[in-house]
Amino acid sequence: MIDAMQNVFWILIFPGFVFTLAVGLLASWLVRKVSALVQYRVGPPVYQPVADVMKLMGKEILIPQEAHRSIFVMAPLAGLSGVLLLSAVLWLATARIDYVGDIIVAAYLMIFPSLALILGSSASGSPHAAVGAGREMKLVLSYELPLVLAILVVIIKTAGLTEPGEQLSLAAISQHTPVLSVSGALAFLVALLCVQAKLGFVPFDIAESETELASGVLIEYSGALLGVWKLMQAMMLVALPLFLVIVFLGGIGLSGLSILWGIGKFVLILVLVILIKNTNPRVRIDQAMRFFWVYCGTVMVVAVVLASLGNVYNISWL
Amino acid sequence: MNNGSTINHQSSIVNRLRLWSLKKSIWVFHVNTGACNNCDIEIVNLLTPKFDVERFGIKLVGSPRHADALLVTGGGTRQAAIRLREVYRQTAKPCVVFCMGACACGMGIFEKGYHMAGPIDSIIREVDPHAIIAYVPGCPPKPQAMIMGVVKVLAALEPKESYATERVGQAVVAGAG
Amino acid sequence: MQPSEWDKQLSPVRDRLAGIECTRENRVFLPCEAEHVCEICRFLFEELRWRFVISTGIDAEDCFEVLHHFADDASGAIITVKAFIRDRQAPQIDSITPLIPAAEWIEREMHDLLGIRFRNHPNLQRLILADDWPEGVYPLRKEVQT
Numbered sequence: 001m002i003d004a005m006q007n008v009f010w011i012l013i014f015p016g017f018v019f020t021l022a023v024g025l026l027a028s029w030l031v032r033k034v035s036a037l038v039q040y041r042v043g044p045p046v047y048q049p050v051a052d053v054m055k056l057m058g059k060e061i062l063i064p065q066e067a068h069r070s071i072f073v074m075a076p077l078a079g080l081s082g083v084l085l086l087s088a089v090l091w092l093a094t095a096r097i098d099y100v101g102d103i104i105v106a107a108y109l110m111i112f113p114s115l116a117l118i119l120g121s122s123a124s125g126s127p128h129a130a131v132g133a134g135r136e137m138k139l140v141l142s143y144e145l146p147l148v149l150a151i152l153v154v155i156i157k158t159a160g161l162t163e164p165g166e167q168l169s170l171a172a173i174s175q176h177t178p179v180l181s182v183s184g185a186l187a188f189l190v191a192l193l194c195v196q197a198k199l200g201f202v203p204f205d206i207a208e209s210e211t212e213l214a215s216g217v218l219i220e221y222s223g224a225l226l227g228v229w230k231l232m233q234a235m236m237l238v239a240l241p242l243f244l245v246i247v248f249l250g251g252i253g254l255s256g257l258s259i260l261w262g263i264g265k266f267v268l269i270l271v272l273v274i275l276i277k278n279t280n281p282r283v284r285i286d287q288a289m290r291f292f293w294v295y296c297g298t299v300m301v302v303a304v305v306l307a308s309l310g311n312v313y314n315i316s317w318l
Numbered sequence: 319m320n321n322g323s324t325i326n327h328q329s330s331i332v333n334r335l336r337l338w339s340l341k342k343s344i345w346v347f348h349v350n351t352g353a354c355n356n357c358d359i360e361i362v363n364l365l366t367p368k369f370d371v372e373r374f375g376i377k378l379v380g381s382p383r384h385a386d387a388l389l390v391t392g393g394g395t396r397q398a399a400i401r402l403r404e405v406y407r408q409t410a411k412p413c414v415v416f417c418m419g420a421c422a423c424g425m426g427i428f429e430k431g432y433h434m435a436g437p438i439d440s441i442i443r444e445v446d447p448h449a450i451i452a453y454v455p456g457c458p459p460k461p462q463a464m465i466m467g468v469v470k471v472l473a474a475l476e477p478k479e480s481y482a483t484e485r486v487g488q489a490v491v492a493g494a495g
Numbered sequence: 496m497q498p499s500e501w502d503k504q505l506s507p508v509r510d511r512l513a514g515i516e517c518t519r520e521n522r523v524f525l526p527c528e529a530e531h532v533c534e535i536c537r538f539l540f541e542e543l544r545w546r547f548v549i550s551t552g553i554d555a556e557d558c559f560e561v562l563h564h565f566a567d568d569a570s571g572a573i574i575t576v577k578a579f580i581r582d583r584q585a586p587q588i589d590s591i592t593p594l595i596p597a598a599e600w601i602e603r604e605m606h607d608l609l610g611i612r613f614r615n616h617p618n619l620q621r622l623i624l625a626d627d628w629p630e631g632v633y634p635l636r637k638e639v640q641t
Contacts, residue, residue, distance in 0.1 A: 032372070036367075036370070036372065036373075039367045040367060041367040041368075041370040041372075041373075042370055042373050043372060043373060044372050044373055044375060045373070047342070048342070048343065048375055050339075051338070051339045051342035051343040051375060052339075052343045052375070054335060054336070054338075054339035054343075055336075055339035055340050055342070055343045055386070058335075058336035058339060058340065059386075059410040059411065059412070060410050060411050061410070062383055062408065062410055216380075218381070218384070219380070219381040219383065220381075220383060221383065221384075222383035222384060222410040223410050226383075226384060395625070396625035396627065396628065397625040397626065432634040432639070433624070433625065433634070
């Protein structure tokens with residue numbers, strides 16, 4: 001009984017839904033504030049994302065006549081639940097509660113928000129949303145391969161370092177820092193760009209490009225449903241950098257100074273994402289596809305080869 | 319359904335939070351119903367980092383469904399009047415319509431033109447007689463004037479209670495607002 | 496350029512023109528009747544290789560005028576072919592769009608606002624008036640009050 005209550009507390013409050021949401025809203029404020037400072041202006045106050053979401057919850061929901069009602073309404077909720085599950089898996093891994101294959105579960109759950117975006121925009125009944133959905137589909141096809149290869153590099157490197165009998169899970173991976181090797185560094189860079197695309201930030205915010213597609217995928221959403229999409233995007237800002245920290249940078253420790261060090265790593269990735277966002281223009285979808293498949297794919301294949309070589313010949317810095 | 323004044327002024331925590339969040343986060347959508355582009359340039363100027371309206375929570379959105387405020391420029395031409403009514407109906411309520419510039423406020427120098435259907439407020443009121451409409455005159459209005467218009471609208475969204483002159487049992491002097 | 500030089504350059508079509516008026520230096524008007532406008536514009540566009548700029552439609556009290564403006568970029572002159580349409584009830588003129596495709600939209604606009612029908616125009620539809628504007632009401636005619 002106490003156990004169940006504690007589990008519910010962990011999943012819903014800390015570090016589950018409410019905590020991730022709060023950190024996510026804070027992170028999205030950080031994105032806007034740092035972008036403002038980079039552009040030599042004052043940014044929004046710290047409660048701005050909270051005000052945005054509250055305002056959206058209070059507005060009316062308009063459903064277009066040609067939209068597919070049930071999918072239109074369920075898609076944002078599905079996306080939100082996907083991110084919630086993803087963050088639950090990652091927090092469990094941070095707490096060293098792991099199971100075999102949780103890295104596959106995490107990689108699978110990361111596709112969920114993009115899938116929900118595609119479903120929701122296809123159900124919108126609007127040509128803008130349809131074009132946005134097509135672009136999002138192409139984008140997902142582009143960056144999934146380099147991302148999986150990057151995770152593969154980390155698995156190869158960690159497999160050589162774990163004790164026999166220790167299961168290869170996120171918690172085990174987070175004991176090591178693969179980024180301090182050549183293949184790991186390459187994999188980290190590519191994974192960072194894939195995360196940039198997954199978060200929907202410039203230069204890869206092709207699906208929700210405001211100026212081109214009149215908000216693309218989310219054009220027909222309003223009110224509370226749009227608020228749920230914004231919540232999902234805020235929680236992704238926590239889950240995806242956390243994934244990068246766990247897989248590449250050695251995770252968030254559990255005691256004392258290592259907690260601060262872990263938070264520092266998380267903030268570092270967030271700042272990298274923000275700086276890339278502020279210094280680049282948006283690319284076209286065909287440029288994005290070529291970038292991920294040709295350049296990142298080639299780099300990743302090289303990294304996999306290097307990692308395997310390092311594994312076979314016991315060279316740890318490869 | 320199409321009631322611009324769906325701001326519920328009954329005092330309750332939910333309504334107070336709704337009003338607070340609406341005032342702190344106004345997302346604008348720009349509609350040009352046939353302007354000469356001067357007002358449009360000034361609106362774009364307003365959204366540049368120099369005036370930094372993001373610190374007030376104002377953000378430019380790409381879809382009227384996301385918007386809380388419609389920045390309408392241009393006199394209402396016949397061609398655009400139909401479209402403007404559609405855009406207003408697609409804007410999620412509660413919303414505010416800003417008539418930017420002399421042409422939007424009252425057709426300006428195009429008053430006798432054969433192609434005009436009327437000033438913006440008459441077009442909007444055909445759809446929603448209770449729409450909240452703000453007027454920012456000027457040709458074109460300066461960005462500072464537009465910010466002033468937004469501030470005045472935010473003050474006017476307050477419930478009438480804050481202008482109350484009498485409560486039960488005590489007489490209260492009207493607040494300046 | 497002197498009027499005599501214009502005379503020499505335009506000699507092949509001189510008989511179609513009602514005169515050559517040089518109002519200012521580098522500003523020339525070539526008045527003519529409506530039926531000759533196509534030949535004159537063909538000569539200016541293809542033989543002399545002048546650039547078509549824009550057209551203008553005017554409701555003069557007793558006739559309609561269609562002006563086609565050409566530019567001679569070598570000398571910087573603007574030359575205007577001024578065609579008079581004498582029939583006020585059913586004004587018609589040959590379209591120069593088959594010759595100069597760029598004239599398509601401006602002739603549609605003149606048709607919309609003044610009611611001048613352009614023969615041989617590939618696409619004489621409504622261009623700038625509103626969709627619900629009544630047919631047959633041409634706003635820029637002098638008799639239409641607004």
